[in-house]
Amino acid sequence: MYTKILLPESEMPTHWYNVVADMPIAPAPYLGPDGNPVPPEAMLAIFPEALVMQEMSRERWIEIPEPVRDVLRLWRPSPLYRAHRLEQALKTPARIYYKNESVSPAGSHKPNTAVAQAWYNSQAGIKRLATETGAGQWGCALALAGQMFGIEVRVYMVKVSYEQKPYRRSMMETWGAEVFASPTNMTESGRRVLAVHPDSPGSLGIAISEAVEEAASRADTNYALGSVLNHVLLHQTIIGEEAKKQFELIGDYPDMVFAPCGGGSNFGGIAFPFFADKAVGKEVQLVAVEPTSCPTLTKGAYAYDWGDSAGLTPLMKMYTLGHDFMPPGIHAGGLRYHGDSALVSQLYRERLIDAVAVPQLETFEAGVLFARTEGIVPAPESCHAIAAVIREARRCQVDGEPKTLLFNLSGHGHFDMSSFDRFLAGELEDYDYPQEAIEESLRHLPKIAGL
Amino acid sequence: MYTKILLPESEMPTHWYNVVADMPIAPAPYLGPDGNPVPPEAMLAIFPEALVMQEMSRERWIEIPEPVRDVLRLWRPSPLYRAHRLEQALKTPARIYYKNESVSPAGSHKPNTAVAQAWYNSQAGIKRLATETGAGQWGCALALAGQMFGIEVRVYMVKVSYEQKPYRRSMMETWGAEVFASPTNMTESGRRVLAVHPDSPGSLGIAISEAVEEAASRADTNYALGSVLNHVLLHQTIIGEEAKKQFELIGDYPDMVFAPCGGGSNFGGIAFPFFADKAVGKEVQLVAVEPTSCPTLTKGAYAYDWGDSAGLTPLMKMYTLGHDFMPPGIHAGGLRYHGDSALVSQLYRERLIDAVAVPQLETFEAGVLFARTEGIVPAPESCHAIAAVIREARRCQVDGEPKTLLFNLSGHGHFDMSSFDRFLAGELEDYDYPQEAIEESLRHLPKIAGL
Numbered sequence: 069m070y071t072k073i074l075l076p077e078s079e080m081p082t083h084w085y086n087v088v089a090d091m092p093i094a095p096a097p098y099l100g101p102d103g104n105p106v107p108p109e110a111m112l113a114i115f116p117e118a119l120v121m122q123e124m125s126r127e128r129w130i131e132i133p134e135p136v137r138d139v140l141r142l143w144r145p146s147p148l149y150r151a152h153r154l155e156q157a158l159k160t161p162a163r164i165y166y167k168n169e170s171v172s173p174a175g176s177h178k179p180n181t182a183v184a185q186a187w188y189n190s191q192a193g194i195k196r197l198a199t200e201t202g203a204g205q206w207g208c209a210l211a212l213a214g215q216m217f218g219i220e221v222r223v224y225m226v227k228v229s230y231e232q233k234p235y236r237r238s239m240m241e242t243w244g245a246e247v248f249a250s251p252t253n254m255t256e257s258g259r260r261v262l263a264v265h266p267d268s269p270g271s272l273g274i275a276i277s278e279a280v281e282e283a284a285s286r287a288d289t290n291y292a293l294g295s296v297l298n299h300v301l302l303h304q305t306i307i308g309e310e311a312k313k314q315f316e317l318i319g320d321y322p323d324m325v326f327a328p329c330g331g332g333s334n335f336g337g338i339a340f341p342f343f344a345d346k347a348v349g350k351e352v353q354l355v356a357v358e359p360t361s362c363p364t365l366t367k368g369a370y371a372y373d374w375g376d377s378a379g380l381t382p383l384m385k386m387y388t389l390g391h392d393f394m395p396p397g398i399h400a401g402g403l404r405y406h407g408d409s410a411l412v413s414q415l416y417r418e419r420l421i422d423a424v425a426v427p428q429l430e431t432f433e434a435g436v437l438f439a440r441t442e443g444i445v446p447a448p449e450s451c452h453a454i455a456a457v458i459r460e461a462r463r464c465q466v467d468g469e470p471k472t473l474l475f476n477l478s479g480h481g482h483f484d485m486s487s488f489d490r491f492l493a494g495e496l497e498d499y500d501y502p503q504e505a506i507e508e509s510l511r512h513l514p515k516i517a518g519l
Numbered sequence: 520m521y522t523k524i525l526l527p528e529s530e531m532p533t534h535w536y537n538v539v540a541d542m543p544i545a546p547a548p549y550l551g552p553d554g555n556p557v558p559p560e561a562m563l564a565i566f567p568e569a570l571v572m573q574e575m576s577r578e579r580w581i582e583i584p585e586p587v588r589d590v591l592r593l594w595r596p597s598p599l600y601r602a603h604r605l606e607q608a609l610k611t612p613a614r615i616y617y618k619n620e621s622v623s624p625a626g627s628h629k630p631n632t633a634v635a636q637a638w639y640n641s642q643a644g645i646k647r648l649a650t651e652t653g654a655g656q657w658g659c660a661l662a663l664a665g666q667m668f669g670i671e672v673r674v675y676m677v678k679v680s681y682e683q684k685p686y687r688r689s690m691m692e693t694w695g696a697e698v699f700a701s702p703t704n705m706t707e708s709g710r711r712v713l714a715v716h717p718d719s720p721g722s723l724g725i726a727i728s729e730a731v732e733e734a735a736s737r738a739d740t741n742y743a744l745g746s747v748l749n750h751v752l753l754h755q756t757i758i759g760e761e762a763k764k765q766f767e768l769i770g771d772y773p774d775m776v777f778a779p780c781g782g783g784s785n786f787g788g789i790a791f792p793f794f795a796d797k798a799v800g801k802e803v804q805l806v807a808v809e810p811t812s813c814p815t816l817t818k819g820a821y822a823y824d825w826g827d828s829a830g831l832t833p834l835m836k837m838y839t840l841g842h843d844f845m846p847p848g849i850h851a852g853g854l855r856y857h858g859d860s861a862l863v864s865q866l867y868r869e870r871l872i873d874a875v876a877v878p879q880l881e882t883f884e885a886g887v888l889f890a891r892t893e894g895i896v897p898a899p900e901s902c903h904a905i906a907a908v909i910r911e912a913r914r915c916q917v918d919g920e921p922k923t924l925l926f927n928l929s930g931h932g933h934f935d936m937s938s939f940d941r942f943l944a945g946e947l948e949d950y951d952y953p954q955e956a957i958e959e960s961l962r963h964l965p966k967i968a969g970l
Contacts (some may be wrong), residue, residue, distance in 0.1 A: 070528055071593060072528060072592070074527065076525065077523060138522075141522040141523070153667075173890075173893075212894055215891050216604075234936070235933075235937065235940075236936075237940075238937065238939050238943070239896060239936055241939075241943050242887055242890050242891075242936070242943065243890060243891060243896075436693055439693050440666045442593065443593045443623075443624035443667075445624070445690060445694075483933065485687075485690055485693070486685070486689065488690075488693045489685065489686075489688075489692070492689070492692050
């Protein structure tokens with residue numbers, strides 16, 4: 069009997085796993101506004117070459133540079149836990165495991181890619197990184213990572229979050245980053261918004277535009293993104309690779325793997341290495357869990373769409389609710405994204421992975437039960453995976469089936485206590501997004517010749 | 520080269536170490552208001568017998584019950600870190616290690632004793648625990664622990680903190696505790712204060728009175744304290760015991776051990792097991808670090824005094840600034856205590872341990888350097904130990920002396936970001952407590968016949 073399964077530092081994976089190598093069909097290319105594939109060179113204005121190469125790579129294994137591994141060792145390998153107390157509370161015969169990514173200094177899985185991105189940029193002679201952040205998880209991760217390699221970090225933080233979540237801002241500043249409430253008057257994009265709406269609360273779309281504009285206009289500055297892109301998911305696969313080694317240590321293996329899915333890096337990080345086994349015939353079910361209020365995979369269309377609301381990014385073939393879809397103000401900020409990783413989308417399209425949507429109240433109920441049994445207060449995003457696991461564990465109890473379930477505890481909820489507060493006070497509600505509204509925003513998908 | 524030194528769960532200590540067994544002189548007894556030693560039976564009104572026995576014990580080793588160990592395994596053994604990046608930033612030849620107690624679900628070392636106290640109370644048939652909390656670290660720890668053993672927890676939280684730190688309150692409630700802003704109108708002590716000061720912001724002294732009153736007046740309810748008492752320090756010795764095993768694994772041993780010191784459980788927890796080695800001739804220096812604004816050991820008197828401001832507790836022989844000493848509103852709430860553990864005090868009196876006081880700004884400077892090099896944002900209390908370690912590491916650099924330094928990273932600062940915010944904005948200041956003010960409050964020490 070054990071609670072934690074620990075890997076020694078010497079067992080930390082040396083390579084990332086690139087799921088593209090095992091996909092039956094090559095990923096659809098990114099397209100420009102003219103409908104033609106975007107050439108890699110076009111991305112060099114804001115990304116270092118090494119990351120552009122990773123974005124396009126079909127190699128199965130890509131080496132993790134030693135300086136990146138050296139920083140990751142501050143918290144990795146992360147522990148795999150057996151959730152004995154949660155199992156007992158559910159009276160389930162299922163064995164429930166979770167990979168605890170909340171142990172990173174920034175409190176989530178995000179630094180796994182932030183550290184890699186900061187390092188590749190530092191090697192390319194880049195002195196500054198610009199990025200956007202909503203609630204602040206990604207901004208914190210990049211601030212921390214920039215500090216490790218002497219890179220200045222500028223974060224455009226959605227103004228309403230900047231004002232409502234001052235502690236995430238303080239954390240970024242403690243790690244030396246500059247944080248601005250977006251829209252700012254420092255960029256053309258920001259000034260254009262402020263001219264019309266001086267009191268604009270900001271949006272992720274505007275903040276992305278500001279960060280991209282700054283990166284594109286300065287030679288010493290690049291842009292960094294916290295999810296969606298192939299290289300970001302690649303850097304997260306260290307999670308699933310470690311989990312596989314940890315299961316080997318105890319002679320178990322998951323029947324099902326669950327992770328929250330917003331942009332896809334959380335899910336891809338833990339699930340893709342198991343997909344490698346599935347590709348060679350092993351039975352394992354991979355389940356992306358999303359909110360019913362932002363049901364990209366379960367109710368969206370599979371189509372070419374922009375990654376941002378303003379249409380500045382290349383077109384990506386993905387499940388989307390439409391780039392001007394406005395998800396309700398649920399508390400899992402990391403899952404409020406209209407689209408999804410192209411890789412996750414294509415695997416779902418090909419029925420190689422599964423998806424389920426859960427309503428907000430069920431996720432907080434699950435999170436509170438988890439906190440009261442396993443001790444850790446989970447991030448609202450992670451609560452989605454917990455809710456789906458609890459559903460399955462209850463099914464196992466009814467069927468008397470002792471399945472092995474694994475989920476990614478992607479982060480802690482220390483900066484989300486006001487959400488738990490509102491849940492406990494009965495002030496939260498469910499938002500099921502009406503099908504007609506989705507159909508309406510899907511009518512605005514870009515019209516590209518030949519698609 | 521390694522970053523973390525991990526112990527497997529099977530190596531978690533099975534016994535707590537009782538420093539009393541190795542003290543050259545037996546500890547001075549607790550006294551009642553009449554100046555006579557307090558009999559153990561007097562403590563049974565609010566503590567279970569097992570804890571009263573531990574409070575009085577002279578046994579060197581006391582077994583940790585298996586159900587307590589089972590909960591501690593959720594985060595223990597905690598990792599020992601080598602702070603390579605901090606060493607590099609300081610260009611010091613010193614080897615700096617820290618024991619990372621921030622990994623507990625409550626974010627500090629406090630659950631080590633909370634779990635033990637909750638279990639012993641549950642074994643004694645107690646259904647509820649009452650306690651007080653200032654900033655909320657201890658209240659969180661007891662809420663978590665109570666949940667693990669089916670014990671209801673009521674927390675009297677100092678009203679000003681209740682209003683200013685809503686997230687610590689939310690966390691306690693997420694773990695199922697009831698939290699009240701003290702003074703309340705639920706106790707005689709609270710009503711008496713409110714009758715005179717309806718708008719009282721509360722104080723730790725008032726909150727203690729309310730919790731003790733509730734515990735003393737209800738047969739199903741006991742009281743729990745988060746520091747100061749012998750049994751609390753005993754439960755924390757698992758920290759130092761683990762650290763010793765971890766140093767054995769790598770063939771190193773500290774020349775100096777540092778910990779923040781408020782009530783003493785943080786310091787006693789990591790230092791006492793090393794005192795056992797010192798008692799048999801090993802060279803190791805144990806350094807308690809306190810704020811210059813609340814310099815109990817370095818500027819207080821060694822005298823009998825009350826543990827609370829209202830004079831409801833037994834008299835303890837300790838270093839004290841006087842029970843009506845009002846420390847300035849520094850941000851390390853856990854170190855704002857007028858007295859100190861009787862055991863720590865006596866060891867200091869006998870010159871078997873050392874103490875140093877550091878000013879507030881130096882502690883935050885140290886904390887920010889630590890965050891930017893090692894990644895983890897430390898609690899303001901922990902910043903005190905870091906500041907003292909940095910002083911010593913700089914001394915090592917000047918002298919070219921490669922000392923091995925260990926400190927207790929007692930907690931993370933996730934709920935203290937507003938303090939870092941104010942520090943970064945240049946809004947914090949140092950408070951050196953003037954000697955005359957200390958002498959004034961020392962004039963109010965209790966007059967006991969025969970002392």
